Amino acid sequence: MNPEQFFSASRLVIVAGKGGVGKTVVAASLARAASKTGRQALLVEVQGRSGIGRLLGGEELTYEDQVLLTDPSGGAVRGRTIRPDDALIDWLNEHGMKRIAKRLVQTGVLEIIATATPGLRDLLVLGKVKHLEREGDADLIVVDAPAAGHAITFLRAARTLYDTARAGPIHNQAKEVLDMLADPARTQVLLVALAEETPINEMIETAYHLEDHVGVKLGPAIVNGCYPLLEGLDGKPPRAPKAMVADLERAAELRRNRVELQEAQLARLADELPVEQIRLPYRFDGDMDADAITILADHVLAGIGDLSLSAGGQDAT
Amino acid sequence: MTTITGLLDDHRIIVCTGTGGVGKTTTAAAVALEGAERGLRAVVITIDPAKRLADALGLDGLTNQPSRVSFDAPGELWALMLDTKTTFDELVVEYAGDDDQAQRILQNRFYQNISAALSGTQEYMAMEKLYELAGDDRFDLLVVDTPPTRNALDFIDAPNVITRMFDNWLYKAVMAPSRGALRAVNKAAQTLMRQLSRIVGAEVVDDAIAFFQAFEGMEDGFKSRANSVLALLASEESAFVLVASPRHDTIDEARYFADQLSEANIAVRGIVINRMHPYADSIDAAEAKTRAMKASGRAASWWKALADFQATAEREREHIDTLLEAMPANVATARVPMLASDVHDIGGLHEIRSLLG
Numbered sequence: 290m291n292p293e294q295f296f297s298a299s300r301l302v303i304v305a306g307k308g309g310v311g312k313t314v315v316a317a318s319l320a321r322a323a324s325k326t327g328r329q330a331l332l333v334e335v336q337g338r339s340g341i342g343r344l345l346g347g348e349e350l351t352y353e354d355q356v357l358l359t360d361p362s363g364g365a366v367r368g369r370t371i372r373p374d375d376a377l378i379d380w381l382n383e384h385g386m387k388r389i390a391k392r393l394v395q396t397g398v399l400e401i402i403a404t405a406t407p408g409l410r411d412l413l414v415l416g417k418v419k420h421l422e423r424e425g426d427a428d429l430i431v432v433d434a435p436a437a438g439h440a441i442t443f444l445r446a447a448r449t450l451y452d453t454a455r456a457g458p459i460h461n462q463a464k465e466v467l468d469m470l471a472d473p474a475r476t477q478v479l480l481v482a483l484a485e486e487t488p489i490n491e492m493i494e495t496a497y498h499l500e501d502h503v504g505v506k507l508g509p510a511i512v513n514g515c516y517p518l519l520e521g522l523d524g525k526p527p528r529a530p531k532a533m534v535a536d537l538e539r540a541a542e543l544r545r546n547r548v549e550l551q552e553a554q555l556a557r558l559a560d561e562l563p564v565e566q567i568r569l570p571y572r573f574d575g576d577m578d579a580d581a582i583t584i585l586a587d588h589v590l591a592g593i594g595d596l597s598l599s600a601g602g603q604d605a606t
Numbered sequence: 607m608t609t610i611t612g613l614l615d616d617h618r619i620i621v622c623t624g625t626g627g628v629g630k631t632t633t634a635a636a637v638a639l640e641g642a643e644r645g646l647r648a649v650v651i652t653i654d655p656a657k658r659l660a661d662a663l664g665l666d667g668l669t670n671q672p673s674r675v676s677f678d679a680p681g682e683l684w685a686l687m688l689d690t691k692t693t694f695d696e697l698v699v700e701y702a703g704d705d706d707q708a709q710r711i712l713q714n715r716f717y718q719n720i721s722a723a724l725s726g727t728q729e730y731m732a733m734e735k736l737y738e739l740a741g742d743d744r745f746d747l748l749v750v751d752t753p754p755t756r757n758a759l760d761f762i763d764a765p766n767v768i769t770r771m772f773d774n775w776l777y778k779a780v781m782a783p784s785r786g787a788l789r790a791v792n793k794a795a796q797t798l799m800r801q802l803s804r805i806v807g808a809e810v811v812d813d814a815i816a817f818f819q820a821f822e823g824m825e826d827g828f829k830s831r832a833n834s835v836l837a838l839l840a841s842e843e844s845a846f847v848l849v850a851s852p853r854h855d856t857i858d859e860a861r862y863f864a865d866q867l868s869e870a871n872i873a874v875r876g877i878v879i880n881r882m883h884p885y886a887d888s889i890d891a892a893e894a895k896t897r898a899m900k901a902s903g904r905a906a907s908w909w910k911a912l913a914d915f916q917a918t919a920e921r922e923r924e925h926i927d928t929l930l931e932a933m934p935a936n937v938a939t940a941r942v943p944m945l946a947s948d949v950h951d952i953g954g955l956h957e958i959r960s961l962l963g
Contacts, residue, residue, distance in 0.1 A: 308754045309627015309851070340855060384805060389798065397770070402802055406810050407719045436626055436754065454807055486948050487656040488627075519911055521904025528905075529897075533912075536886035540912040543884060546946035573914040574891070576854040576921065 290596040296323050296429055299477045301422050301469065302508070303432045305440035306481030307491045311513040313339045314577055314585065315481045315569065316433040317366075321345075321586035322593070323429045324364035331427035332357070332368040335414050335443075336435050342368055346579035354426075358579065367427065373410030376417045377403060384458055408446030412459070415447060415466045422469060441495060444470065444478070444503045473506035481511045482558075484551040493562050509565040509596055512555060516548050516571055567592030608938035609963040610847065610876045611640045617845035617875070619740060619748045619838070623867075624849035625859045626754030629880040629942075631655045632949050633849050634751040635663065635685070636958035641747040642683040643959070648747040649684040651735055653728070655751075658950030660687065672739070677952050684745065686735075693731040694721040701827040707820060716810075716817040728753045737835045740843075762839070762870045766832060845875035847938075850929070852879050852922035857929050864933065876938040878962065879926055883919040883944055891917035 302319060306312040320330035334341050334350050342350040345357040345366060354369040377399060381390040393399040403409050422430055434440045447470060451463035469475050478499060482492040492510060499505050522541045526534055559566065569588050572581055613620060614637075622634040634650050641648030649672045655665060663685040664675050670692045672684035695712055702708035711717050721727060729752065736750045803811045838844060846867060850860035864874050886894070894916050898909035930939065940962045949958060 307627060308625060309856070340858075381805070386801065386805065389801060393798075393802075398798065398802070401814060402806055402810065406806050407722075409806070457807060458805060459807070486658070486950075490657060516914075519907040521907045522911060524904075527901065527908050530888075532888040533886070536884075536888045537908050537912050539884050540886070540915045541908050543915070543944065543946060544911040547944070550947060574895075574917040 290593060292322065292326050292590050292593050295593045295596070296326060296328060299473065299475050299506070300425070300428070301418065301430045301432065301476045303434050303440075303444070303476065303478045303505075304481060304511075305434040305444075305478060305495065306436070306511075306513075307488050308436040310481050310483045310488050312436070312481045313341050313344065313433050314582070315479070315511050315513055316431050317341055317344050317582050318569070318585035318589050319479070320366045320429070320431045321358075321582050322589040323431075324358070324360040324366045325362055325586060325590065327360075327362040327364045328428035329364065329426075330366050330429045330431060331421065332366060333418060333421075333430060333432045334368070334370045335372065335432060339433055341433060344577055344579070345582060371414050371417045373403070373414055374399075376413040377410060379417060380413050380462075406450070406459075408442070408449045409459070411443045411446035412450050412463055412466060415443075415470075416462045419466050419469045422475065441498050441502075444499060444505065448503060471504045477506045477508040479508045479511055481513055483514050484512050484554045484558075486554060489554045489558050493558065496562050496564070507564055509567045509592070510558060510562060511567050511569065512558070513569045514571040515555075515568045516544065516551060518548060519544060565596050567596070608876075608936060610637065610878060610938050610940045611959070611962050613845045613847070613876055613938055614641055614644065614646070614747065617843060618746060619736065619750070619844040621736075621750050621752065621839070621844060621846045622849050622878075623752045623846060624754075624863065625856055628849050628851045628856060629878075630754070630849045631659065631751045632955070632958060633847070633878050633880065633942075633962075634749045635659065636955045636962060637847070638683055638685070638747065638749040639679075639952070639955045640959045640962065641749070642679040642681040645680040646746040647682040647684070647744060648749065649686065649739055649745045651732065651739070651748070651750040652685060652687050653732060653751050653753050655687060656948075656950070658948075662951045662955075670735075672745075675952070681746075688728070688732055688735055690728045690731045691721050693735050694727065697734060697828075697831075698824075701824045701831070703823055707824075710820040711817065714813060714817045714820060716813040717820075729755070733835045733839065734831075737831075737838055740838060762836075762867070762872065840870075840872055846872055847876035847878060848874050849878045849880065851881050852883075852925055854921070854925055857925040861929055861932055864929075874933065874937060876940070877929070877933065878940045878942060879922075880942045881944045882922055882941050883915045885919040885923065886912060886916050889916065891920050 304312055304316040304319065316332060320332045323330040331354065332341055342348050342357060345368070347355070347357040347368070350368045350370045352370055352372070352375050354367055357366045357368045359365045374394065378390050378394065381387070381393070418430065418432060421427065435443050447463045447466040450459055451467055454460040454463065480492050480496055482488040496507055500507065522545050526537045526541065529537055555566065567589065569585055569592070575581055620637050622630045622637070624630050631652050631654070634652065638648040638650035652663070652665065655663065664673055665685055665687045670686065670689040672686040675683040675685055677683070698711050699708045702711065732750060732752055736748060739745055739748050799811050848860055848863060850856050867874055889912070891913055894909055894913035898906050898913050901909050926941070930937070942958060942961045945957065949955060
């Protein structure tokens with residue numbers, strides 16, 4: 290599949306995964322990859338302190354849409370936050386509550402009401418995302434979703450509120466968000482994991498849960514932090530100064546063992562979750578920064594290139 | 607210098623805290639195992655253990671009560687998996703004036719929502735369970751794993767979640783008539799709630815009011831309980847251990863965590879860095895890389911494997927140094943190497959325990 294097709298398949302991509310698997314890095318790399326194809330990619334952070342802005346060499350993101358970097362192709366990566374409280378105030382403003390919105394926040398009443406209406410905050414965040422998606426101001430919107438368990442709650446919010454609020458503005462909003470999530474031409478979810486037992490388990494569980502309860506289209510599984518394969522690490526070490534032999538042996542053994550674990554987990558993932566995989570390499574020789582994201586973006590593009598034509602979203606069933 | 611396991615000499619409560627995916631649960635279980643090996647009766651409160659570790663600890667169901675892990679040790683190892691909702695329910699039952707009041711609250715939809723979904727509830731209940739077990743004379747050592755969060759205050763602040771609600775303007779307004787406060791307050795509240803009802807539905811607002819009314823009389827019990835929990839956490843009995851991985855971003859988050867804890871007057875007593883890449887004393891990354899480039903075939907692979915790990919290991923050392931520089935000199939530290947396989951049995955926990963020093 291060529292990247293053009295992939296990035297045109299749906300305007301909204303939601304990136305989700307367990308804490309510590311590099312979900313934010315993947316979201317940034319995906320946006321960066323899209324920017325390399327001349328697209329305007331908008332990164333949306335829905336929880337605080339993801340560090341996504343600094344990762345791309347800019348400032349922490351704010352509610353204002355800002356350009357984080359531009360690509361020679363004419364594409365760009367932009368970024369903004371949509372925090373629940375901001376989304377709630379926006380929504381109240383749009384629904385004739387402008388005058389009291391501020392007071393609701395200051396008195397803490399809003400917190401109570403939002404608490405009493407589970408999913409309200411998440412719904413309004415997604416409602417705001419839907420607004421941006423409909424506006425078409427960006428070619429690709431990449432949402433850095435909450436960590437996996439919360440991602441399910443996040444994406445189920447619309448369904449829950451659609452069922453509980455039978456009529457009125459909340460019901461309508463939920464309906465519109467559900468329509469967006471369930472439409473493969475508008476939305477796909479990319480799940481991120483490391484090639485280790487627990488993250489892979491969580492990825493599989495989340496995938497089936499999202500399929501069954503949200504009806505969202507799953508894109509390829511992104512496996513982050515993979516060790517590239519090195520041939521010939523068994524047997525005796527090569528000729529080396531005596532002092533280095535033990536270090537060589539230790540490194541080779543650990544690399545062999547970790548790669549073995551990794552391949553076993555990837556095989557299990559392929560077995561239990563029939564979607565294609567995109568592997569992103571572990572970065573040994575530097576911290577995550579804008580350059581590293583650009584390198585990862587190339588791996589994302591290569592991974593997309595290796596997908597079969599039908600990919601970019603398949604059923605997990 | 608103190609070691610992580612040395613913290614057990616002076617503290618009977620160990621709180622393992624840190625962001626997600628850094629090995630908090632495993633660390634907590636290994637610390638509790640150390641307690642059992644020392645002859646203590648140790649209990650570990652886990653939040654969301656990986657399936658195979660849960661199996662190893664005998665946590666196959668949500669009992670919300672500690673169950674004993676059977677293995678041979680001078681002491682005892684107990685484990686429980688936190689059930690947030692049940693813990694909250696038990697707290698309500700304890701502080702309700704009578705069964706009727708407890709039932710009115712437990713059946714209330716607003717209560718059901720906050721006890722399951724209010725942000726901070728899981729943290730609050732972890733602390734609540736800790737407090738409950740601290741008063742249980744079956745145990746000498748309590749180790750608690752905390753929910754993954756980017757914000758340490760989420761959980762220091764957790765016991766305030768409920769009390770803040772009682773201090774809320776809406777609550778006061780709703781409860782005003784029975785307290786003889788000004789009628790005008792009530793009227794303003796009614797106007798506001800009518801408007802809210804239009805948006806979120808009358809049921810939501812009615813449920814909230816019914817909840818507050820049902821809760822009347824229990825606020826003081828809850829507040830004083832919350833204060834006791836906080837006092838226990840801040841006392842010398844408790845030691846906070848910050849768990850991190852050596853990655854640049856998680857080290858940054860660990861520093862942020864430590865700063866927040868210190869602002870809350872809670873000292874970090876220990877730092878555990880998990881998943882350290884192997885550091886080679888015989889060669890630096892640059893030289894290994896050069897050798898990899900000059901070599902060919904399988905020799906190139908061997909040097910590459912060494913160069914890769916060494917490049918990461920060198921950076922990890924720098925990151926950890928910046929974290930430790932910001933800490934008091936007497937903080938206990940442990941650097942746990944990346945293991946050849948995942949930890950999912952008592953044998954694996956023993957290995958971690960020995961690496962904690």
